[in-house]
Amino acid sequence: MRRFRLKKYIWWLAGMLMLGVVGILLLPLPIPFDKPHSTILYDRHGRLLGAALAADQQWRFPPADSIPQQFTTALLLYEDEYFYYHPGINPFSLWRAWRQNMRAGRIVSGGSTLSMQTVRMAMGNQPRTYRQKVYEMLLTLKLELLYSKEEILKIYAENAPFGGNIVGLEAASWRYFGIAPGQLSWAEAAALAVLPNQPAGIYPGHQMADFKRKRDRLLRKLHQHGHLSASDLELALAEPLPQQILAFPTLAYHLLQRSIQEGHRGKRVYSTLDAPLQQQVKQLTEQHSSIWAANQVHNAAAIVVEAKTGHILAYVGNTFNPGPHGQHVDIITAPRSPGSLLKPLLYAAALDEGLITPRQLLPDIPLFYQGFVPQNFDKKYRGAVAADQALASSLNVPFVHLLIDYGYEKFHHQLKQMGLSSLNEPAGHYGLALILGGMETSLDQLTALYAGTLRAYQRFGQRPLRQGYSRGDYFANRYLREARQETDTSRQERGYLRASSIGYMLQAMQQLNRPATEAGWQQFASSKKIAWKTGTSYGLRDAWAIGLSDDYVVGVWLGNADGEGRPGLTGATAAAPLLFRIFDILPGRAHFDQPFGATVAICRQSGMRAGSNCPDVINETLAAQLEGTPQCRYHQLIHLNEEETYQVNSSCYAVSKIKKRPWFVLPPVMAWYYRRYHPEYQDPPPFASGCRSGETKQHMALIYPRQFTRVYIPVEQDGTPGQVVFEAAHTSRNAVIYWHLDNQYIGQTNGRHQMAIRAAKGRHRLTLIDSQGRELSRAFVVVSE
Known part of the structure; x- marks a missing residue:
């Protein structure tokens, strides 16, 4: 009978125990912590570049893979020496705490284990009562059932308070010592281990005597347990405590903000940046920007791209000069007018189509095209300029003439295919102004586009020129380390530009005259040969420079984020010097060899294929698509x-x-x-x-107006009809031209042939007769008086 009762009691106790376990498991446990995390940015080698506050304004790092052993040892020795031996509740600690509370008449000790502290943190540190303590103990049992001891330690270390808005070991390690937790010394680990016990009362800069006393006591305890030798203890005790909170690195503020905007908030972002290079480029950009601040130019940006991979190695989105000047704007992704930066691509496209040869003369004469009147930067015309020299001199008018021949619709489509997604309007919206910066794009897109041309050139530049190549060479720049771009380089399809055309483009880009700061660069053995181009937007609002070497593409921008123009703000004077300073710290140089092809006779004067009438002929190696270009005209x-x-x-x-x-x-x-x-x-x-x-008519030509031009003649302020100036040219310097409007003689010109004309609304005919009797006639329409 007794055996039956004993067995009954055992079953009853087991059942109650099971019910207790089930009851505990049914209790809601707020683990893991459902708290927002800070966004952390690292470079390609895991070095910290910057951090952003969590959504609740706390510095709380995302979960780490592990906790450093030194901190774990110090923490357990200070908080819970028997952590690995109890089931989450230490009866001896509870008994000691109860006796202390009874003697004091109030709660002075909780007897909490590390597991109980983890639960208390998870519940938001509720008021201390015996009822709350029992509830926390039950949740602690559940915590121990569901998580291993290592997992509990990790949860605690990642969420423990370390004073102020600093939460977790990793945030505290950076804020107090400026290093990662894995680099902490024993003294530093001990200092952090004592902080969560009283984070509001003891922290760097406050109650430093108590702080040092607690740390030193823990260090001696570590020595007693054999973790520190006597000499190590002496050195650890001599280490100073942090006196103030340190700032996180801010090497790449704008890239950090960009990563947050692109969906990486609260994560560890492992970037492609190189921290030492980023530091150097940032310093150079800030120094250069401070010089131009005297001219009220307050913003600058720079980017360095590894051409082969498209990885961004340096990203300076803006500079932080004193005053409210839009420093938080990320210029690298901001759409701006690129000025002349698309000219090399049109040059390559025209060569690719066999429209011109590399040194063929392009017209540099006044142009009036559907109300568009382009001018060169210096307001001068040179008559005719070799195409490569027009590019090297960044002349506007020759490239507008070239775009007319090539077709702005085709060029617009090609740019979009090559990655300029900012061209979100139809081609007609931009027209011929497309080649002069009459559109917007970003430094990020432009450097990606030029990196694509460099990849295409380097991969296939030494192969037969009739061989195709993959369009996969063109892709966006990447700042995420884990990003992958699959490019099937075995595919032999027609790409956007032939390697030979890109080679001619790169050679022409090496002919640009460098800024004054680079004078005599050829005389130095360390000087680097760079293919580069500048751009200046209308109104002197944006100064650009982009350069290419064998391995890198560098982009630079200077200006004001609000679009205010400033005198002297040009690509050559403002952006190019910084471009070359950045290239000075990069390894390697440019080796853009002459493209492979056949030997062709070229007229030295016109740059075209030599005809039978060309007296001065040179032999040049031309790519296959140029062998059929027109002969000298x-x-x-x-x-x-x-x-x-x-x-x-x-x-x-x-x-x-x-x-x-x-x-x-x-x-x-x-x-x-x-x-x-x-x-x-x-x-x-x-x-x-x-x-x-x-x-007859080959001796004379009208510069303006063109045939059937619609001319607007304004009314002067006094109400009288205004005038319009027409201009002509003659092959003879001393020619006299007699001007007639609607068969009425209106005057003559000699030398510079310009005539101011008044005409009523409607259709008119202008007739020119030179002293040899040659005649030129043109109709035009006045649309308003």
């Missing part, structure tokens, strides 16, 4: 008398005495401007008397 075979003073023909001169000679002849408008910069340029001799035959 400017060298003509003219017939002269024996003295070579007049042009003649068989109708007025003996055929046996006629001399044939090739002559470089530009169209009238081009010739008129060309001779200003080329005094060696000679007009063909005039025709001998009686020898003019079928040869």
Whole structure:
């Protein structure tokens, strides 16, 4: 009978125990902590670049993989020496705490284990009562059932208060010592281990005597337990305590904010940046920006991209100069007008299509196209300029002429295909202004685009030029270390630009004159050959510079975030010096070799394929797509008398005495401007008397107006009709032109042929007659008086 009762009691106790376990498991346990985390940015090697507050304004790092052993040892020795031996509740600690509370008449000790403290933190540190204590003990039992001791330690270390808004070991380690937890010394680990016990009363800069006393007591205890030798204890006791809270590194503030905006809030963001390089580029950018601040230019940005991978190595989104100047704007991603930075791409595209040769003359003459009147930066015209020199000199007008020939719709489409997603309007919205910065893009997109061209060139530049290549060479820059771009380089499809065309572009970009700070750079062995281009937006609002070497693409911008323009703010003067200072700290240089191709005879003067009339021919290696470009159109075979003073023909001169000679002849408008910069340029001799035959309008040309141009003539302030200035050009420097409007003589010009004209609303005809009787006529329409 007794055995039956004993067995019954055992079953009853087991059942009650099971019910207790089930009851405990049913209790809601707020573990793991449901708290927001700070966003932490690291470089490619795991070095801290910056951190942002959690949503609740606390410094709380995301969960780490492990807790350093030194901190764990110090913490357990200070808080819970028997952590690994009790089930979450230590009866001896509770008995000691109860006796202390009874003697004091109030709660002075809780007898809590580390597990109980973890539960109390999770519940938000509720008021201390015996009822609350029992409830926390039950939750602690559940915690011990569900989590291992190591997991509980990790949860505690990540959520323990360390004073102020500093939560968790990792945040405290950085804020108090400026290092990662794994780098803590024994003295530093002991200092942090004693803080969670009384975070509001003891922290760096407050109650330092008590702080030191607690830390030193723990260090001696560590020595007693064999964790520190006597000499190590002596050194640890001599280590100073932190006196103030340290700031987190702010090496890449704008990239940190960008990562938050792109969905990485509360995470550890492992970037592609290189911390030492980032520090150097940031310092150079800030120094350069401080110089331009004297000219009320307050913002600057710089980016360094590894060309092969597209990884961003340095990212300075803006500078923090004193005053409210939009320092928080990330200029690297902000859309701005790029000025002339698209010209190299048009140059490469025109070469790719066989539209021009690398040194072919482009017209640099006044242009009036559907109300668009482009001008060069210096307001001058050169008549004709070699294409590569037009690029090196960043001339506007030749490239507008080239865009007309190439087609702005096609160029617009190509830019979008190559990654300029900021072109969100149809081609007609931008028109010809597209090539002069009449659109917006970002430093991030432009450097990615040029990095794509560099990848395409380097991968296929030494292969047969008829071989295709992968369009996968063009992709966005990347700042996330884990990001992967799968590029099938085995695919042989037609890409956006041939490697040869890109090679010509890079060679032309090396011809630019460097800023004054780089004068004489060729004389130094350490100097680097760089392909580069500047850009200046309309109104001197944005100064850009982009450079390419074998391994890197660097982009620089200076200006004001609010768009205010400033005198002298140009790409060449403001951005280029910083570009070259950044390249000075980068390894390597540019080796852009001559593209592979066939030897072709080129006219030295026109840069076109030599024709039969070209007297000065050079042999150059041209890519396959350029072998069929047009022959020189400017060298003509003219017939002269024996003295070579007049042009003649068989109708007025003996055929046996006629001399044939090739002559470089530009169209009238081009010739008129060309001779200003080329005094060696000679007009063909005039025709001998009686020898003019079928040869008229080539000597004269109207610069403005074009045929059927719609001309607006404003009304002056006094109410009188205004005037419009028409301009013409003549091949002869001393020519006299007689102007007629609607068959009425209105005046004559000599030298510079400009005429101010008043005309009523409606259609009119302008007629020009030179002193040799040659005639040129053009119709135009006045749309308003």
